[in-house]
Amino acid sequence: MAAHAAHPFDPSRVVHLSGRFAPVTEEVDEADLRVTGVLPDELDGVFLRNGPNPRFTPIGSYLYPIDGDGMLHGVWISGGRARYRNRFVRTPAVVAEERAGRALWGGIESMILPREPDVGPELAGTFRDMPDINVVRHAGRLLALAESDCPFLMTPELETAGKETFGGALPAGITAHPKTDPVTGEMLVFCYGLEPPHLTWSAIGRTGDVVRGPTPIDGVDEPMMIHDMALTPRFLVIVLAPVFFDIDAAMHGGSMIDWRPERGTRVALVPRDGGPVRWASDHAFWLWHTVNAFDTEPDGGNVVLDYVQWTRLAMGAPDEGGRPNHAGLVRAVIDPEAGTMRRTVLDDARMELPRTDDRLIGRRHRQLAVAADSGNPDLLPGEFDELRWYDGSDPSGRHLAWRAGDLSVGEPVFAPVPGTGPGAGGYWMTYATDRTDASSWLLVIPSEDPTAGPVARVRIPVRVPLGLHGNWLPTEE
Secondary structure (H helix, E strand, O other), rough: OOHHOOOOOHHHOHHHHHHHHHOOOOEEOOOOOOOOOOOOEEEEEOEEEEOOOOOOOOOOOOOOOOOOOOEEEEEEEEEEEEEEEEOOOOHHHHHHHHOOOOOOOEEEOOOOOOOOHHHOOOOOOOOOOOOOOOEEOOOOOOEEOOOOOOOEEOOOOOEEEOOOOOOOOOOOOEOOOOEEOOOOOOOOEEEEEEOOOEEEEEEEEEOOOEEEEEOOOOOOOOOOOOOOOOOOOOEEEEEEEOOOOOHHHOOOOOOEEEHHHOOOOOEEEEEOOOOOEEEEEEEOOOEEEEEEEEEOOOOOOEEEEEEEOOOOOOOOOOOOOOOOEEEEEEEEEEEEOOOEEEEEEEEEEOEEEEEEHHHHOOOOOOEEEEEOOOOOOOOOOOEEEEEEEOOOOOOOEEEEEEOOOOOOOOOOOOEOEEEEEEOOEEEEEEEEEEEEOOOOOOOOOOOOOHHHHOOOEEEOOOOOOOOOOOEEOOOOO
């Protein structure tokens, strides 16, 4: 903490704590939301999104998009009408800080931990839970997800039920981006850690039981940061970019996260049957999010991985040295036998938050969507004003686009029409915030004609901060 005294933290200078990213603290319920256009009758369910939303002004440091408290924003849709509710994920840290009326934990780079007089013996000296990245539903569980930590179980009305360890079978937690196989119903996860084993994978069955406990992935001998994964019928696909944790540096005032491009980027193909890991490697690149992966043959062949690629890891504000950090949609073809990887850039626009129809996870996908930058120089890092759609069967990079004008758009999420097959018609949903008046909206865009723009815009009664992830959860019969 003494090292940070030489560099005082000023939250007012953090772009991701202000403007369209600024946290909101009010929890709101509102029925009969104003709808411009018509909500499709076939949509019946809830659109949920989680994201970093500090309950109190951060102290010590703030690193977007990792730091923060979770807040769930939900829009329930049925019969052409909509209602809204938002709730904090009430972790022990949030409850303790609400009791104190101020932040007690610092950001992950500050190493500021609470003292026993402030939080009691159970929480003193502990790291805060941060289930602020994603929200998924599996086997009837609604889970607010953290970056390789235990998720928090939420009720259908977004109240916090407590930390979820899956009956004690996954005490270290899971990834913020699990993948559920739409054929088997299994949810596949990984978890990285500061102590050995540094990387494990697990499988949670269709009914919610852990069918494979934490299984070490051989070949990972140092603590590394890994955000997302992909899945095929044969493999978990995990990209290990050269981002290492340096606890010693953090304890002496440096950065805990160290980018080492000379180490290159490796891809682990982890057989779901428990066989030995297959590795491929290439020059260094960073990956936040995958689109999807699939096998080129029914029972084998190469593995194709679509993802958004960055030159290097960058979080928070732009690089102080002015180094460019290029983004783009990339397809990698990985040969499991030869250990080789061939990458092709499909589009070099600045983009993020890619999604496809989740019913095609692990199989050849069709339409995929991203949030993109139209070239507007006034956008902040991590802010987008355009949606783009690509055909997964077309490697040319041709795409359709809808420019959102004064709206900053978030992650596009696919909502299928009930009764249709995988890859068939549906709607793309996203939260968006107007840069002129800070109003937020839920946009509903038809997948068959996305360039026509939204068929419905639902007015949200509070501003929804930009970022991060969510899902459309149809009403369960």
